[in-house]
Amino acid sequence: MKFITTILSTLFCLSMQAQLVTYPGTLSTGMPHNDDYTIRVRIPGGEWKDLFEYNVQVDMDKVQDASMVQFDMGSPVELMVKKNNGTVREVTIRPLSKGIEYKQIQNAILFTLEKPQYLSIEFNGDRLHNLHLFANPLETEKYDKVEKDIMYFGPGIHRPKDLPNNQIRIPSNTTVYLAPGTVVKAKLLVDKAENVRIIGRGILDHPVRGIEVTDSKNVLIDGITVVNPDHYTVFGGGSTGITIKNLKSFSCKGWSDGIDMMCCRQVLIDNVFMRNSDDCIALYNHRWNWWGGSSDITVQNSILWADVAHPINIGGHGDPDSPTGEVIENLTFRNIDILEHDEDDPIYQGCMTVDCGDKNQVRNVLFEDIRVENIQEGRLFYVKVRFNEKYDKQPGSGIEGITFRNITYTGVGENPSLIQGLDKERTVQNVTFENVVINGERIKDLKGVVTNDFIKGIKIK
Structure with a gap:
């Protein structure tokens, strides 16, 4: 009986972990870190997991550094967002239509998300140095290597060399998979092609254009981030x-x-x-x-x-x-x-x-x-x-x-x-x-x- 209980407990823990997926996120990806906030996430009652706070730039009028974090969720999760600089006078979580309620403890807030959604968290009315929080749905399709008709990019930085116009041309009947923690520094080009899918949780960073789809049909883009x-x-x-x-x-x-x-x-x-x-x-x-x-x-x-x-x-x-x-x-x-x-x-x-x-x-x-x-x-x-x-x-x-x-x-x-x-x-x-x-x-x-x-x-x- 004790053995069965242990097995059931292990399976339950694995199931809980499967409902929350965090990504490899380190400076080795080539993406700068932003230290304005510390963000952690967990299944309610579980162990806190640290998220990598990416630096992203916004607003060409006077370019500013903001923050971004990502993870996948398939059940409710709890989050902690701590502001590392200055005091907290007020907090706004937008879109306001989401009605996210939070609890403040000193310079940190805690709140629960019931389902995947995308949010802007703004301290003291600052919309230029805010936190963009992307709680993605769980991936339903993953790859871990290059296969037939699969163009795979794994965690880490990819800076393809000797490419015309710094672009990767994608042929027909191909799935491009950017794994979590992946950063690709190139444009993805779908030209005169069909049945192409670009999926995953990776990032396209500073390409001339993110993705270009010309004279093509049946193209899916799902889950990635373009910076x-x-x-x-x-x-x-x-x-x-x-x-x-x-x-x-x-x-x-x-x-x-x-x-x-x-x-x-x-x-x-x-x-x-x-x-x-x-x-x-x-x-x-x-x-x-x-x-x-x-x-x-x-x-x-x-x-x-x-x-x-x-x-x-x-x-x-x-x-x-x-x-x-x-x-x-x-x-x-x-x-x-x-x-x-x-x-x-x-x-x-x-x-x-x-x-x-x-x-x-x-x-x-x-x-x-x-x-x-x-x-x-x-x-x-x-x-x-x-x-x-x-x-x-x-x-x-x-x-x-x-x-x-x-x-x-x-x-x-x-x-x-x-x-x-x-x-x-x-x-x-x-x-x-x-x-x-x-x-x-x-x-x-x-x-x-x-x-x-x-x-x-x-x-x-």
């Missing part, structure tokens, strides 16, 4: 069937957008955390080598933080030489927390931006269950047919069928929202506001919104 690329975290051009899940991103340079899609179709972006110094999510039509319009794109269950520019930007870049222009349509943005929007230039402001130019037509866009916490400088809504000489050769053709449903905003000091057509032929039509609440007050009319004579079919429910 401070020179340009896009994920760039899609002329591709179909892209799925991006559980992606985390930081950028702090000019034009360092998060996820940009140009002439792509059938795209799902799910459960991502994007903190970027340009647009977090941008959906465009023709640019460079891609034509044909865009459609059927969904962004959901995500957290967007635009240190500069737009959390969401739709409708720029098109084919001005086409007789009819291109169409971008059937877009859904659902269950999203927007933590910040900061854009100094008034003509580029908007948390939720439909900015139609370059002979594009924008049709059938749904914004639903969006929670906006703070606007430093910017607008809540921006819906405009425009001609921007900096980027366009032709004005936009028109916008039709935009719905804003169950939107809340809790900040102050933003510029007025804007809805404008360009002229009698290039209008904004059929925009619906349903249950839009600004600082506790449901909007009932367009009072305070900048409009013109070239809009029609505006409904407020």
